[in-house]
Amino acid sequence: MIKVNKDLQAVPSRLMQNVAFEQTRNAIATQNGNLYTTNYNHSTVKEALALLYHNKCAYCESSITKGAYLHVEHYRPKAKVDAKDLPLGEIHKGYYWLGNEWSNLLFSCQKCNQQGAKGNRFPIKGIRVLIHPQDPSHYSILHQSMLDEIPLLLNPELVDPLDHLYLDHEGVLYGKSEFGMVSINLYNLNRHILVLERLKIIKDFVLHIKEQLDEYDQPANPISQEYFQRQMNLIFKRIFAKQKPEIEYSFVYINIALNFDSMILPHLESKNQQEIKTAFQTFIHTIFP
Numbered sequence: 001m002i003k004v005n006k007d008l009q010a011v012p013s014r015l016m017q018n019v020a021f022e023q024t025r026n027a028i029a030t031q032n033g034n035l036y037t038t039n040y041n042h043s044t045v046k047e048a049l050a051l052l053y054h055n056k057c058a059y060c061e062s063s064i065t066k067g068a069y070l071h072v073e074h075y076r077p078k079a080k081v082d083a084k085d086l087p088l089g090e091i092h093k094g095y096y097w098l099g100n101e102w103s104n105l106l107f108s109c110q111k112c113n114q115q116g117a118k119g120n121r122f123p124i125k126g127i128r129v130l131i132h133p134q135d136p137s138h139y140s141i142l143h144q145s146m147l148d149e150i151p152l153l154l155n156p157e158l159v160d161p162l163d164h165l166y167l168d169h170e171g172v173l174y175g176k177s178e179f180g181m182v183s184i185n186l187y188n189l190n191r192h193i194l195v196l197e198r199l200k201i202i203k204d205f206v207l208h209i210k211e212q213l214d215e216y217d218q219p220a221n222p223i224s225q226e227y228f229q230r231q232m233n234l235i236f237k238r239i240f241a242k243q244k245p246e247i248e249y250s251f252v253y254i255n256i257a258l259n260f261d262s263m264i265l266p267h268l269e270s271k272n273q274q275e276i277k278t279a280f281q282t283f284i285h286t287i288f289p
């Protein structure tokens with residue numbers, strides 16, 4: 001998961017049409033979030049989200065090909081909040097006034113959003129908003145009443161996931177905070193296929209390093225320290241080139257750059273670890289003098 005910068009003013013036109021407002025009015029009048037169809041998931045809204053999210057899931061960063069079908073997801077569930085997130089015996093009809101609310105729409109793969117994963121889950125730490133506010137200007141999930149709910153699920157449009165998530169050298173995510181831990185659990189971010197995909201990126205990167213080490217270790221055909229460093233620099237540059245938001249699982253590359261020693265060195269033989277650690281430090285000093 002990476003930070004995504006959504007322009008909340010750039011609302012897709014479909015959500016500003018009377019047909020969408022009418023639907024929201026009906027949902028509010030009946031307190032029924034199941035009435036939303038054809039607007040929030042209109043092709044133009046989906047296209048706007050696909051562009052913003054580079055065709056990747058907001059939560060797991062899988063692309064449209066790996067994460068299967070990506071769809072428009074309501075961060076605050078529109079028709080029901082799961083009983084697991086409510087006091088015993090309490091019912092919540094969902095955030096039925098937010099079905100067509102741009103700030104509540106994310107882009108997600110089915111695996112992250114299905115029942116058993118996020119589904120209708122919406123755990124909070126603060127004060128639950130139970131019914132729609134009278135003033136429509138309060139619908140934005142940035143409104144104070146919404147912020148006062150203190151949602152436990154990370155929303156990449158509101159927070160930087162880096163502050164809450166940590167990746168280890170085997171591709172497993174850990175929470176740095178309660179928000180991170182709950183999100184890993186409910187979005188199911190350590191499901192087997194995701195851990196494998198992240199580990200594959202780490203191992204591919206390590207493989208390039210090992211290839212250079214093999215070349216460097218040929219006594220019959222020695223290469224200079226300067227040449228070795230130049231070759232390593234080319235490899236290290238990839239870490240930064242791959243941090244772009246359009247790259248699938250770019251969070252892995254961000255973590256390699258930030259935690260190089262703990263993510264890469266365990267994959268190398270101990271005799272090579274100091275050498276590669278020094279080469280990376282030399283590279284960092286070169287690009288950030």
Ligand SMILES: [Zn+2]
Nearest residue numbers: 057060109112
């Ligand atoms: Zn996903």
